[in-house]
C-alpha cells in the first residue's frame with residue numbers, strides 16, 4: 097500500500113471534522129475523495145500532505161510512518177484550486193524551480209523540464225509567463241511543477257474547481273490519460289460525482305467526517321452501501337417503499353405485471369436524448385420520476401394525463417426509503 101491512514105481523527109474545538117478514518121490506497125492508484133462541502137475531504141488530504149496534524153491515528157506513506165514528518169519530508173506533490181505559480185517566472189522556470197533548489201545538474205533539469213512540458217502539452221509555451229496562459233493551461237503547469245520532483249504521491253485539492261465546465265471536462269480526461277502514462281499514486285478531492293466516477297479507479301465517499309463507502313465507481317453506483325451514497329452518486333426517485341434510479345423503472349401503458357403500481361403522467365420533459373416523466377402514483381405523497389430514452393418514449397406515445405403502470409426493472413438497485421443497506425432486485 098502506498099498510503100495507509102489508520103484511526104485518524106481531527107477536531108476543531110467541539111466540532112468533529114474527521115472521526116476515526118481508516119483507508120488504504122495502493123501504489124499507482126488514482127483515488128477520489130468525494131463528498132458534500134464541509135464533509136472533511138480537504139482536511140483528510142491536508143493531513144496526508146502534512147499541512148495539518150491529526151489529533152490521533154497514523155499516516156504511513158510508502159511504508160514510512162509519516163505521522164510526524166513535515167510536508168517537505170513526505171515526498172508528496174500537491175496542487176490546489178488556486179495554485180500560486182511564480183508569476184515572474186516563465187513556464188519552464190516554474191517547472192525547473194523545485195529541481196534547481198535541489199541542486200540537480202543543469203543538463204538533467206533541462207531534460208526533465210522538456211519532458212514534463214511535453215507531458216502536460218505546454219512545450220510551445222515554455223517561454224511565456226503564467227499570466228499569458230489560460231486557466232486550464234495554468235493548472236497543467238501546476239501539475240507539471242508538482243510532478244517535477246518525482247513525488248511518490250500526488251495530492252490534488254479540487255484542482256479544476258475554479259475552471260469553467262468545458263475546460264474542467266477536458267482536464268479531467270487529460271488527468272486520466274496522464275495518470276495512465278505516469279502511474280504516480282494520486283489522491284484528488286472533488287465534490288463532483290461525475291468527475292469522480294469518470295476519473296477515479298477508486299472512490300472514498302466522505303460525509304460529516306466519516307467514510308460512508310469505499311469502492312470502484314461501478315461498485316458505488318450499482319451497490320451503494322446506503323441511502324446517502326445512492327443519492328450522492330446519481331439521481332434518485334421513490335416508488336412504493338424503495339428509492340431507486342429514475343432509469344431503473346419500467347413504464348407501461350397496461351397493468352401487465354401484478355406488482356406494477358398505477359399512476360398518471362403529470363409532466364413530460366424532453367432533455368436531449370431522454371424524456372423525463374413525472375408520474376403521480378396512487379397512495380404515494382411524492383411523485384415518481386421516470387427517465388426513458390427518446391426512442392422508447394416515442395414508441396409509448398404518452399401525453400400528460402395518460403394512465404401508466406410502474407415497476408422497478410429487473411436487477412434495479414434500490415434502497416428502502418428509511419435507508420438500510422441496498423439490495424438488488426431478483427431476476
Ligand SMILES: Nc1ncnc2c1ncn2[C@@H]1O[C@H](COP(=O)(O)OP(=O)(O)OP(=O)(O)O)[C@@H](O)[C@H]1O
Pocket residue numbers: 108111113131132133134135136137138139140285287
Ligand atoms: N481551521 C479550521 N478551523 C475550524 N474549522 C475548520 C477548519 N478547517 C476546516 N474546518 C471545518 O471542518 C469541516 C471540514 O472541512 P473540509 O475543508 O475538510 O471539508 P471539505 O469536505 O473539503 O469541504 P469543501 O468541499 O467545502 O472544501 C468544515 O465544516 C470546516 O468548516
